Amino acid sequence: MNHILLIDCPDRKGLIFTITQIVFGANLNITSNDEFVDRQRNHFFLRAELAGEVQPPHLVAQLQAVLPPEAHIRLVPERKKxxxxxxxxxxxxxxxxxxxxxxxxxxxxxxxxxxxxxxxxxxxxxxxxxxxxxxxxxxxxxxxxxxxxxxxxxxxxxxxxxxxxxxxxxxxxxxxxxxxxxxxxxxxxxxxxxxxxxxxxxxxxxxxxxxxxxxxxxxxxxxxxxxxxxxxxxxxxxxxxxxxxxxxxxxxxxxxxxxxxxxxxxxxxxxxxxxx
Amino acid sequence: MNHILLIDCPDRKGLIFTITQIVFGANLNITSNDEFVDRQRNHFFLRAELAGEVQPPHLVAQLQAVLPPEAHIRLVPERKKxxxxxxxxxxxxxxxxxxxxxxxxxxxxxxxxxxxxxxxxxxxxxxxxxxxxxxxxxxxxxxxxxxxxxxxxxxxxxxxxxxxxxxxxxxxxxxxxxxxxxxxxxxxxxxxxxxxxxxxxxxxxxxxxxxxxxxxxxxxxxxxxxxxxxxxxxxxxxxxxxxxxxxxxxxxxxxxxxxxxxxxxxxxxxxxxxxx
Amino acid sequence: MNHILLIDCPDRKGLIFTITQIVFGANLNITSNDEFVDRQRNHFFLRAELAGEVQPPHLVAQLQAVLPPEAHIRLVPERKKxxxxxxxxxxxxxxxxxxxxxxxxxxxxxxxxxxxxxxxxxxxxxxxxxxxxxxxxxxxxxxxxxxxxxxxxxxxxxxxxxxxxxxxxxxxxxxxxxxxxxxxxxxxxxxxxxxxxxxxxxxxxxxxxxxxxxxxxxxxxxxxxxxxxxxxxxxxxxxxxxxxxxxxxxxxxxxxxxxxxxxxxxxxxxxxxxxx
Amino acid sequence: MNHILLIDCPDRKGLIFTITQIVFGANLNITSNDEFVDRQRNHFFLRAELAGEVQPPHLVAQLQAVLPPEAHIRLVPERKKxxxxxxxxxxxxxxxxxxxxxxxxxxxxxxxxxxxxxxxxxxxxxxxxxxxxxxxxxxxxxxxxxxxxxxxxxxxxxxxxxxxxxxxxxxxxxxxxxxxxxxxxxxxxxxxxxxxxxxxxxxxxxxxxxxxxxxxxxxxxxxxxxxxxxxxxxxxxxxxxxxxxxxxxxxxxxxxxxxxxxxxxxxxxxxxxxxx
The missing domain is CATH 3.40.50.170 (Formyl transferase, N-terminal domain)
Known part of the structure; x- marks a missing residue:
């Protein structure tokens, strides 16, 4: 089942690299990726669709370890609400x-x-x-x-x-x-x-x-x-x-x-x- | 020169007939005609494009004679403002x-x-x-x-x-x-x-x-x-x-x-x- | 019941006057009226909404008597199709x-x-x-x-x-x-x-x-x-x-x-x- | 002067990671980033706006070294055409x-x-x-x-x-x-x-x-x-x-x-x- 990764955190240099490094290391493919930085708030937003064998708690923990502590990280399966x-x-x-x-x-x-x-x-x-x-x-x-x-x-x-x-x-x-x-x-x-x-x-x-x-x-x-x-x-x-x-x-x-x-x-x- | 006839007045039955009778009697052709009645105010609006030998003061006087006294009647030549x-x-x-x-x-x-x-x-x-x-x-x-x-x-x-x-x-x-x-x-x-x-x-x-x-x-x-x-x-x-x-x-x-x-x-x- | 009058015929001077004269004579009120002339074909189109006691066959006959013989005249009640x-x-x-x-x-x-x-x-x-x-x-x-x-x-x-x-x-x-x-x-x-x-x-x-x-x-x-x-x-x-x-x-x-x-x-x- | 990085190449896993790793290593900030994969052709497209001291030939050479040989890589300064x-x-x-x-x-x-x-x-x-x-x-x-x-x-x-x-x-x-x-x-x-x-x-x-x-x-x-x-x-x-x-x-x-x-x-x- 595909998953959607949703992250927002204070912006800093290298965030996309940091995040995609974890995703690549987990052997997942990013099939769609969007980012936006709110320059007024200096805040970063990312949405990525991931294909492959996602292990949600593990992946989130890995991302938390490298992202700013204020980061909101959500990893949700692609399914009906x-x-x-x-x-x-x-x-x-x-x-x-x-x-x-x-x-x-x-x-x-x-x-x-x-x-x-x-x-x-x-x-x-x-x-x-x-x-x-x-x-x-x-x-x-x-x-x-x-x-x-x-x-x-x-x-x-x-x-x-x-x-x-x-x-x-x-x-x-x-x-x-x-x-x-x-x-x-x-x-x-x-x-x-x-x-x-x-x-x-x-x-x-x-x-x-x-x-x-x-x-x-x-x-x-x-x-x-x-x-x-x-x-x-x-x-x-x-x-x-x-x-x-x-x-x-x-x-x-x-x-x-x-x-x-x-x-x-x-x-x-x-x-x-x-x-x- | 073509003219535009603009009339607004309290609505009543037969206004289009009354107006077109005068226009027809003046041997003019209506090349375009629009009407609207504001039902809340019971007010009638007409815009007609007239082709032919328009005699403005005479035509307006004829219309005034048959329309309600509150009618606003304007007859303007088609020209640049x-x-x-x-x-x-x-x-x-x-x-x-x-x-x-x-x-x-x-x-x-x-x-x-x-x-x-x-x-x-x-x-x-x-x-x-x-x-x-x-x-x-x-x-x-x-x-x-x-x-x-x-x-x-x-x-x-x-x-x-x-x-x-x-x-x-x-x-x-x-x-x-x-x-x-x-x-x-x-x-x-x-x-x-x-x-x-x-x-x-x-x-x-x-x-x-x-x-x-x-x-x-x-x-x-x-x-x-x-x-x-x-x-x-x-x-x-x-x-x-x-x-x-x-x-x-x-x-x-x-x-x-x-x-x-x-x-x-x-x-x-x-x-x-x-x-x- | 309100009726809708639909007429199309070759264009000629005075058509609106001719039609509204009949309608006014029948003691009907035109609550909405639209006309268009196709200048390429020289053909006139009119749609009027009529309020009052419409007597369809009589009104159509009266209109036929004064409009060009090629005129299509339809008088339809306002009702669901x-x-x-x-x-x-x-x-x-x-x-x-x-x-x-x-x-x-x-x-x-x-x-x-x-x-x-x-x-x-x-x-x-x-x-x-x-x-x-x-x-x-x-x-x-x-x-x-x-x-x-x-x-x-x-x-x-x-x-x-x-x-x-x-x-x-x-x-x-x-x-x-x-x-x-x-x-x-x-x-x-x-x-x-x-x-x-x-x-x-x-x-x-x-x-x-x-x-x-x-x-x-x-x-x-x-x-x-x-x-x-x-x-x-x-x-x-x-x-x-x-x-x-x-x-x-x-x-x-x-x-x-x-x-x-x-x-x-x-x-x-x-x-x-x-x-x- | 800001630069725009434009890459298209056959798609494969880890491309965003590969590219952002080079960009991050060059101490550049990605201020805007867009990707698209044409699934019919299995082809990847990326556009990134880079802020910082860009050294064009060096950066392109680094990217060429890690991307598929068919990759088109363009690095253009943000200026009028x-x-x-x-x-x-x-x-x-x-x-x-x-x-x-x-x-x-x-x-x-x-x-x-x-x-x-x-x-x-x-x-x-x-x-x-x-x-x-x-x-x-x-x-x-x-x-x-x-x-x-x-x-x-x-x-x-x-x-x-x-x-x-x-x-x-x-x-x-x-x-x-x-x-x-x-x-x-x-x-x-x-x-x-x-x-x-x-x-x-x-x-x-x-x-x-x-x-x-x-x-x-x-x-x-x-x-x-x-x-x-x-x-x-x-x-x-x-x-x-x-x-x-x-x-x-x-x-x-x-x-x-x-x-x-x-x-x-x-x-x-x-x-x-x-x-x-």
């Missing part, structure tokens, strides 16, 4: 994910869908994926989020995907999944932060609208951006027309972001991403 | 406009360039266009803007184009040219309003940057948007790289917006535009 | 159409899916749409096409959609549905006509790939183009990677084209389309 | 290049412009660049091309840029500049190869047009593609309108391609390019 998806009422993103999952295009095991409304239960059931309906009605945000978290944690997912989950998650929830929650926001962030971005876009009279997939942190719509895309609109389109046109962008951008994250091609570097 | 361009130090937009003007692609007579720095005088002189250097140093904004306005008004331009003029214009200046000042802003508005948008974009870690051409009113970067476009960027690009990449978008978007405005294809509808 | 979809093995386009149909986003009644393979039967059944498996094995093209046509005609559809139906249809089939068969081709036509366009694109080393939705006529991949879109690719992508990346473009372009056709926004003008 | 530009009558590409050159944005020394018509002499003279008018009238293609080549070779350029040079160059000319002639073709190749691509695009009724920058070899419009881009068009645009709209794409795509080539970011790999 376990995910849980959160939804509210809109079908387009979850529908697209269900289809991709069904046909092996998602690079993930979609373990369950959790919704704060019951609307999407039928759709999810058609693809034989468990659906959990956890209403927020009559509950505090904290109580509801805790109930959601419990349902999610039962599946022990590597990532939580917000496929048009239309509620803000509280800090206790977010902290359980650091850089492991991915959201699709229906605007070209940082334009139109917050509620009703299509209405805001219509009222401002923009000629282009977009969507943004990002990791969720505790600042609303402020997490590291993974992918963005846009389409042109015009004066003849209502806010509702823009929302409809935006759906296709949303589902495609979310799928692109998930593909990148699930392939271990995304480093979070402070509040930004590095995409290899 | 007179413009003055304002610049600071950056060459890419003014350079592009000078080339288009030289080869008849701008649909305008570029009467003069006014700069608050002298840097671009040589470039402008190469194309035999008058350049006025009016420094802002040692002057209040009001005094400088008044001096600029005086220099501009001497040319009696129909439009003032801000081709990377990097100063805010005061209300007295703006009011002299209502919906006749066109600016290119170096971001995808409303993202990154204000100073240093490329630095803001870099720091936010966006994956797409853009440019926005808009009419100038007294709210900074809030005027009606005419045209926008974007390009993809990535983590490896510095704020400076983004600025460089953005220049091509800026010059193309500005030229697109000017082409639309100078062809009388843009209605301002409250704080938005209708583009036919 | 009846369609049948043809597939082979690929799931992405039919999956997307099934989701849109399920949630009322397709502006069509998807009556049945017909496949020359059985692979997609399960998916289609999940959405409770009839699936007809009609193998081409052991049959001549003519015999197979005739069998397909018979199955399709039983539903009396207004449009036949080829959602990655990977066989050429013979002229007898095509002639049964003139300008009523819509295909999605997996290249940016006219580049890479014929088989394996992604392989062709990979071998040519293009930097952009695309998809084309078009009406089917009897010249392979030569019918009138309705919609096209593209995405960027690079040297690191194999033909297979390009095919995977292209799927999202294919499904979005097909959906865009269907939305335009089903809203009666597409005129076929010789071998080209006019899109209002 | 010397170029000559060929033109016919159209101004938009050469105008854009002159502006970029004037302001140091082209990463090249534009030594001279050679035209087979005299139209652009005035424009070029405004930027104080030598212009050579070499008419093709009354000459065989071979004689004209030989005269052009002689004028060009006098400047000893590293690259020849065809900025809308509208004549086919004969093989003797092309062979003098292998992978060193860059052309901008006014279509989205391989669509609309040959003459009048905008007319072809208009007649086919495409919804998107484009431009392609490519190296020139002896098959017309078949050389390795460097960059492509597109814009949307519609039924209302004539072939002439499309040509006008296409000009902006042409000039931007050509500039993008030149930036890539002049930064040594382009490998030619058989008839395709690898862009780092």
């Amino acid at each position: 376990d995910i849980v998806v959160l939804v509210t009422k809109e079908h387009h993103c979850i529908g697209d994910l269900l289809l991709r999952h069904e046909y092996g295009d998602l690079n993930a095991n979609l373990l369950a869908v959790v919704g704060n409304y019951a609307e999407l239960e039928t759709l999810v059931a058609r693809f034989n994926i468990p659906f959990h309906f956890i209403t927020h009605e009559g509950k505090t945000r904290e109580a509801h989020d805790a109930e959601m978290a419990q349902a999610i944690q039962a599946y022990n997912p590597e990532y939580v995907v917000l496929a048009k989950y239309m509620r803000v998650l509280n800090p206790q929830f977010v902290e359980q999944f650091p850089n492991r929650i991915i959201n699709i926001h229906h605007s070209f962030l940082p334009a139109f932060i917050g509620a009703n971005p299509y209405k805001q876009a219509f009222e401002r009279g923009v000629k282009i609208i977009g969507a943004t997939a990002h990791f969720v942190n505790n600042e609303l719509d402020e997490g590291p951006i993974i992918a963005q895309n846009v389409i042109q609109v015009n004066h003849a389109q209502s806010a509702r027309d823009m929302a409809q046109a935006g759906r296709d962008v949303e589902k495609i951008v979310l799928a692109q972001a998930l593909k990148l994250v699930f392939s271990e091609k995304v480093f979070v570097n402070n509040n930004k991403t590095i995409i290899f | 007179d413009i003055v361009v304002l610049v600071t130090k950056e060459h890419h937009c003014i350079g592009d406009l000078l080339l288009r003007h030289e080869y008849g692609d701008l649909n305008a007579n570029l009467l003069a360039v006014v700069g608050n720095y002298a840097e671009l005088e040589t470039l402008v002189a190469r194309f035999n266009i008058p350049f006025h250097f009016i420094t802002h140093e040692g002057k209040t904004r009001e005094a400088h803007d008044a001096e600029m306005a005086q220099a501009i008004q001497a040319y009696n331009p129909e439009y003032v184009v801000l081709a990377k003029y990097m100063r805010v214009l005061n209300p007295q200046f703006v009011e002299q040219f209502p919906n006749r000042i066109i600016n290119i802003h170096h971001s995808f508005l409303p993202a990154f309003i204000g100073a240093n948008p490329y630095k803001q974009a870099f720091e936010r870690g966006v994956k797409i940057i853009g440019a926005t051409a808009h009419f100038v009113n007294n709210e900074l970067d809030e005027g009606p948007i005419i045209a926008q476009n974007v390009i993809q960027v990535n983590h490896a690009q510095s704020a400076r790289d983004m600025a460089q990449a953005g220049r091509d978008v800026e010059k193309i978007v500005l030229a697109q917006a000017l082409k639309l405005v100078f062809s009388e294809k843009v209605f301002v509808n409250n704080n938005k535009t209708i583009i036919f | 009846d369609i049948v979809v043809l597939v082979t093995k690929e799931h992405h386009c039919i999956g997307d159409l099934l989701l849109r149909h399920e949630y009322g986003d397709l502006n069509a009644n998807l009556l049945a899916v017909v496949g020359n393979y059985a692979e997609l039967e399960t998916l289609v059944a999940r959405f409770n749409i009839p699936f007809h498996f009609i193998t081409h094995e052991g049959k001549t093209r003519e015999a197979h096409d005739a069998e397909m046509a018979q199955a399709i005609q039983a539903y009396n559809p207004e449009y036949v959609v080829l959602a990655k139906y990977m066989r050429v249809l013979n002229p007898q089939f095509v002639e049964q549905f003139p300008n009523r068969i819509i295909n999605i081709h997996h290249s940016f036509l006219p580049a890479f006509i014929g088989a394996n366009p992604y392989k062709q694109a990979f071998e040519r080393g293009v930097k952009i790939i695309g998809a084309t939705a078009h009406f089917v006529n009897n010249e392979l991949d030569e019918g009138p183009i309705i919609a096209q879109n593209v995405i960027q690719v690079n040297h690191a992508q194999s033909a297979r990677d390009m095919a995977q990346a292209g799927r999202d473009v294919e499904k979005i372009v097909l959906a865009q084209a269907l939305k335009l056709v089903f809203s009666e926004k597409v005129f076929v003008n010789n071998n080209k389309t006019i899109i209002f | 010397d170029i000559v530009v060929l033109v016919t009558k159209e101004h938009h590409c050469i105008g854009d290049l002159l502006l970029r050159h004037e302001y140091g944005d082209l990463n090249a020394n534009l030594l001279a412009v050679v035209g087979n018509y005299a139209e652009l002499e005035t424009l070029v003279a405004r930027f104080n660049i030598p212009f050579h008018f070499i008419t093709h009238e009354g000459k065989t293609r071979e004689a004209h091309d030989a005269e052009m080549a002689q004028a060009i070779q006098a400047y000893n350029p590293e690259y020849v840029v065809l900025a809308k040079y509208m004549r086919v160059l004969n093989p003797q000319f092309v062979e003098q500049f292998p992978n060193r002639i860059i052309n901008i073709h006014h279509s989205f190749l391989p669509a609309f190869i040959g003459a009048n691509p905008y007319k072809q695009a208009f007649e086919r009724g495409v919804k998107i047009i484009g431009a392609t920058a490519h190296f020139v070899n002896n098959e017309l419009d078949e050389g390795p593609i460097i960059a492509q881009n597109v814009i949307q068009v519609n039924h209302a645009q004539s072939a002439r309108d499309m040509a006008q709209a296409g000009r902006d794409v042409e000039k931007i795509v050509l500039a993008q391609a030149l930036k890539l080539v002049f930064s040594e970011k382009v490998f030619v790999n058989n008839n395709k390019t690898i862009i780092f």
Whole structure:
């Protein structure tokens, strides 16, 4: 099984040589290799795909011995990620994910869908994926989020995907999944932060609208951006027309972001991403 | 000479019939026709290109007689607009406009360039266009803007184009040219309003940057948007790289917006535009 | 119920006046209106949305009385179209159409899916749409096409959609549905006509790939183009990677084209389309 | 002065280690590094930016000693390229290049412009660049091309840029500049190869047009593609309108391609390019 080696550490001369020496010594072949140095932070990032008989703990130990002590070293097998998806009422993103999952295009095991409304239960059931309906009605945000978290944690997912989950998650929830929650926001962030971005876009009279997939942190719509895309609109389109046109962008951008994250091609570097 | 008929008025049934009846009665041919109704305001907009022997005052009077009294009716000959361009130090937009003007692609007579720095005088002189250097140093904004306005008004331009003029214009200046000042802003508005948008974009870690051409009113970067476009960027690009990449978008978007405005294809509808 | 009026005829002065006079006389309101004149053919095209008490046969007769005898006049109610979809093995386009149909986003009644393979039967059944498996094995093209046509005609559809139906249809089939068969081709036509366009694109080393939705006529991949879109690719992508990346473009372009056709926004003008 | 190291050779295990070992031993810092392996050809490509005291002949000799004998090793200083530009009558590409050159944005020394018509002499003279008018009238293609080549070779350029040079160059000319002639073709190749691509695009009724920058070899419009881009068009645009709209794409795509080539970011790999 192929492995992906992910390293980030303070930059210094000779890092690529140091790392590839260990890899070559372990008789492994690097089939793909990417590096980036953030010159502002003087920080080095490397992603390498390794073919051959990888012995993970041994290889990581060898790398730790020669790299700076602050180095983060991850060696992950190339395999599907376990995910849980959160939804509210809109079908387009979850529908697209269900289809991709069904046909092996998602690079993930979609373990369950959790919704704060019951609307999407039928759709999810058609693809034989468990659906959990956890209403927020009559509950505090904290109580509801805790109930959601419990349902999610039962599946022990590597990532939580917000496929048009239309509620803000509280800090206790977010902290359980650091850089492991991915959201699709229906605007070209940082334009139109917050509620009703299509209405805001219509009222401002923009000629282009977009969507943004990002990791969720505790600042609303402020997490590291993974992918963005846009389409042109015009004066003849209502806010509702823009929302409809935006759906296709949303589902495609979310799928692109998930593909990148699930392939271990995304480093979070402070509040930004590095995409290899 | 062909004419363009521009009408906006409260909507009511039969407006197209009413208008085309007059046009047909005047023995004119409509070679192109566009209408739009803003359903929120219940307001009608029409742009028609007329071929034939147009008698402007007579035709407008005939239309006034049959249209609602609030109707705005304009009948303009198809000809180049007179413009003055304002610049600071950056060459890419003014350079592009000078080339288009030289080869008849701008649909305008570029009467003069006014700069608050002298840097671009040589470039402008190469194309035999008058350049006025009016420094802002040692002057209040009001005094400088008044001096600029005086220099501009001497040319009696129909439009003032801000081709990377990097100063805010005061209300007295703006009011002299209502919906006749066109600016290119170096971001995808409303993202990154204000100073240093490329630095803001870099720091936010966006994956797409853009440019926005808009009419100038007294709210900074809030005027009606005419045209926008974007390009993809990535983590490896510095704020400076983004600025460089953005220049091509800026010059193309500005030229697109000017082409639309100078062809009388843009209605301002409250704080938005209708583009036919 | 609103109606859409579609007229094309040889151009002459006063056509808009002539038409809107009849419409106004019938006490109808034009809520949207588009015209185009093909100057090469000197041919006029109009699409108007009419609100009010439309009396179709009477209105068409009135229009016929005043328009040139060659005029094509259609007056269609604003309602969903009846369609049948043809597939082979690929799931992405039919999956997307099934989701849109399920949630009322397709502006069509998807009556049945017909496949020359059985692979997609399960998916289609999940959405409770009839699936007809009609193998081409052991049959001549003519015999197979005739069998397909018979199955399709039983539903009396207004449009036949080829959602990655990977066989050429013979002229007898095509002639049964003139300008009523819509295909999605997996290249940016006219580049890479014929088989394996992604392989062709990979071998040519293009930097952009695309998809084309078009009406089917009897010249392979030569019918009138309705919609096209593209995405960027690079040297690191194999033909297979390009095919995977292209799927999202294919499904979005097909959906865009269907939305335009089903809203009666597409005129076929010789071998080209006019899109209002 | 920084240097760029460019290596391509048959792939084998440990190449990155082998190369970085030499670089590290020479006390150089790799500030940017890209690799690619063409799996079909089993061929390895590397581009590295080196900071430090580079001793070119010594470093290359060290690398040759450890790399496969078929390896191509180039070590080039980071500096502007010397170029000559060929033109016919159209101004938009050469105008854009002159502006970029004037302001140091082209990463090249534009030594001279050679035209087979005299139209652009005035424009070029405004930027104080030598212009050579070499008419093709009354000459065989071979004689004209030989005269052009002689004028060009006098400047000893590293690259020849065809900025809308509208004549086919004969093989003797092309062979003098292998992978060193860059052309901008006014279509989205391989669509609309040959003459009048905008007319072809208009007649086919495409919804998107484009431009392609490519190296020139002896098959017309078949050389390795460097960059492509597109814009949307519609039924209302004539072939002439499309040509006008296409000009902006042409000039931007050509500039993008030149930036890539002049930064040594382009490998030619058989008839395709690898862009780092």
